[in-house]
Amino acid sequence: MSAVLVAGVGNLFLGDDGFGCEVARRLASRLGARAEVRDFGIRALDLKYALERHAHAVVIDVTRRGGSPGTLYVLDPATEERVSDVVAHHGMVATDVVQWAVERGRQGDNPRALRIVACEPESFGDEEEGRLGLSDPVAASVEGAVRIVEDLVAELAGEKPCTSWG
Secondary structure (H helix, E strand, C coil): CCCEEEEEECCCCEHHHHHHHHHHHHHHHHHHHHCEEEEEECCHHHHHHHHCCCCEEEEEEECCCCCCCCCEEEECHHHCCCCHHHHHHHCHHHHHHHHHHHHHHHCCCCCCEEEEEEECCCCCCECCCEECCCCHHHHCCHHHHHHHHHHHHHHHCCCCCCCCCC
């Protein structure tokens, strides 16, 4: 098993919320044995169990931080004032999983390092009908996110020196 977990999260039926799933899909063939790449969708409990089996993790998601749609962020939830600001749109379950992972890392348990690669969404579609597919600005950011995750995996695996993200 790889020491690095790459976890795409989100709901494909809610427009830009499928960003993490799409990035994970593209990374699956590019990272090989360097990392375990999985699309968790909205399965927060499965994500929780996977996180405790890996020393390092990169979670890919969307988050609203006030930037233009398609803006990419690299977040260290251990340094965020409120973890809920990182994953608030997913509700209590995902926020709790990230908070749980941060607390485990602070105690020296897995995951010891957690990064979130996030994209500013444009739309989650209509609440009743949803919407398949990413908006144009978010779709245009997928390849940039793939490159960022590849660099983060190399850093977390100790293959290259840390880069300052932010």
